[in-house]
């Protein structure tokens with residue numbers, strides 16, 4: 194079986210005359226946990242949005258889970274990007290039940306996920322009264338409803354308390370054990386060093402370096418040092 198989960202060929206994206214992505218060619222295989230790192234404005238979100246079908250590339254091609262149109266394989270991709278829309282006046286459970294129905298998933302999965310993300314005791318509390326961390330946990334549960342094989346997370350621990358950070362890190366370790374493929378865009382290099390099997394450095398929209406975490410640590414001692422010598 195083909196183990197390629199994502200393959201991009203010379204992907205570029207212009208916003209007007211501004212080049213946000215510059216000939217990005219990457220390959221990500223099943224079971225890899227890949228960190229995407231780069232300065233603000235280096236193209237991380239643009240790349241993710243193109244892979245999710247939310248933006249069209251100006252040129253280049255890509256496949257994601259063997260498909261050239263991400264819209265058709267949405268149930269196989271879990272997305273955590275602080276962009277989920279939930280009903281403000283209903284509980285975590287009610288929100289997940291609604292989402293599960295839309296996605297054709299049974300209600301038993303809702304109970305399972307509420308427990309997994311630690312929201313099983315929130316009862317009737319409404320989404321609008323949730324803390325940021327609770328909202329993030331609900332977004333993660335929602336992303337996992339269809340048991341996706343590819344999970345894409347943009348700054349998954351940003352704004353979380355220490356307990357929330359540990360929770361997300363352990364969850365990513367669990368994904369790794371389950372053989373899922375995970376892409377994490379993050380500025381927290383220590384975190385990526387602990388979790389990722391490989392790192393992609395973006396600079397000015399282009400891939401400045403892609404390598405395994407093992408190789409980067411051998412050559413640079415830390416992802417931060419690898420980043421500094423690659424980007425500056």
Ligand SMILES: Nc1ncnc2c1ncn2[C@@H]1O[C@H](COP(=O)(O)OP(=O)(O)OP(=O)(O)O)[C@@H](O)[C@H]1O
Pocket residue numbers: 208211212213231232233234235236237238239240
């Ligand atoms: N909708 C848009 N319209 C115009 N320019 C955009 C748009 N979205 C992004 N850009 C530009 O494209 C470039 C890449 O932005 P992008 O958001 O992909 O970077 P990023 O690496 O995700 O940044 P950050 O770390 O700040 O989230 C930036 O110069 C940004 O200003």
